[in-house]
Amino acid sequence: MKFYDKTAAELQELIHSNEATITEITKQTIERINELDPKVDAFLAMNEEQAMAAASEMDNTPMDQRGPLFGLPVGVKDNIMTEGLVTTASSRILEGFNPIYNATVVEKLRAAGMVIVGKLNMDEFAMGSSNENSYYKKTRNPWNLDYVPGGSSGGSTAAVAAGEVPFTLGSDTGGSIRQPAAFCGVVGMKPTYGRVSRFGLIAFASSLDQIGPVTRNVKDNALLLQAISGHDEKDSTSADVEVPDFAAALTGDINGLRIGVPKEYFAEGVSESAKAAVYNALEVLKEKGATVEEISLPHSKYALATYYLLASSEASSNLSRFDGIRYGYRTNKASSLLDFYMNTRAEGFGDEVKRRIMLGTYALSSGYYDAYYKKAQKVRTLIKKDFDDAFQNYDVIISPTTPTPAFKIGEIIDDPLTMYANDILTIPVNLAGVPAISVPCGFEGDMPLGLQIIGNYFDEETVYRVADVFEKATDFHKKTPQLWEGAAK
């Protein structure tokens, strides 16, 4: 029996009716990864032995003590600490690093009974939009192996799109879950800032980073967010707010829902097919009882510059901890301590990370601080206010997730500004801190397109409800890449 095309609920039904065991599901998942990953290159460290041992133990747990995700396989982005399982953030500077504790989200996955099968490739320290910045490998888009999966959580979305694993965690600082989810035709959620603990997430930009779930359908996404959400005393930026039952919010009823469509998100540079797919989606939602109005988020065009200044400044500070002393890569070419630091970091970091560290150092340096860093913080206030104002009158804001579908590997890697422009429609969401999901909404040629649904602070419920209504009314999420069946047994 095939397990990889099943939803969480379908897998549980098989388990509860004794048609499948957790051991069988885990074994097939690992076999499928071993078979497909030489093509997709989504996984870094594998957790085969521990996963099989955990699965066999879990098969003994009484059925009435199992939750909706119990015994199901999950992959984890490589910037999330997994005790005893190598965690590198796809950087040479953390080559072989073996965490001595688990991130809070990993403890929560374990508490939910999920089986961690391995770690997923990413752009180094989550800096990038194509997965080409990994020190270890270039993940490929399962829809066309010559194309990028997007980034930085490209391993997390490619693994789900290929049917290697039904659940993964990514992280999203400026679009790093939603952009690759759109490129790979899967469902990716960036929760409200503070919804999920960042303890044990290797920090890139602390005021923007948020961990979130990647799945093939909305219901499973809601279940996985449920499992990882909540206040954590180990993360002072995690919010002490109630976690609602996200799956219960999928009522199928959006009658009277007010949708705002920002005209700035359909400007120059956004492809005709991306626009058309979103207009079609809006028609679907109208038929279900929603009203649609054009709105303005007037400071949208300033988001990209604001983001790169703030994220790079925070990164330059966060990444100062990598000095080669207590852990990680060490140079063997040093005649003084200063040399040791400088060579360790020069040899340990890739070019994009260096560019951002230098940009951040420059923006924070004396003489430039007010002109760059502080200016960007002020513009952030204006961008946040755009969203605050819009949510006075609208329940959700809808746009394309990305201006275009995935591009070819190698196409724009040497052009940082063009690469950064991939994230123009996702970045404002991180600056404001609100939640947003990307769901499949069409194709340009063979490559998937994403629909971005943005919600008000801590209103993931409405975002999921709208996404679920759209998913049930369409069949984009049911399409699978050629490679999917090519590997079927």
Place this chain on the structure above:
Amino acid sequence: MAKMTKEEVIEVAHLARLAITDEEAIHFAEQLEAITNAMELLNELDTENVEPTTHVLPMVNVLREDKAEAGLPRETVLKNVKEHEAGQVKVPTILE
């Protein structure tokens, strides 16, 4: 439009503790100049009376009782240290 020179890049790289060759500095200078010029778009906006945002949520300090708690065992802490001796981290000679 601000010009980014090779010398400025070398200075910034030094502040960031990144060794850099002249060739790399020239390459990064071009890219960082293009990036910082794109950032100057923000100067269009009058932000004289706008408060800066550091965090989107209201943040309060989280304090715990001032009570000693056990740290991690030394063996665990040393697990990822490349070179150590007698429970201590070895570093290159820093004093001649």
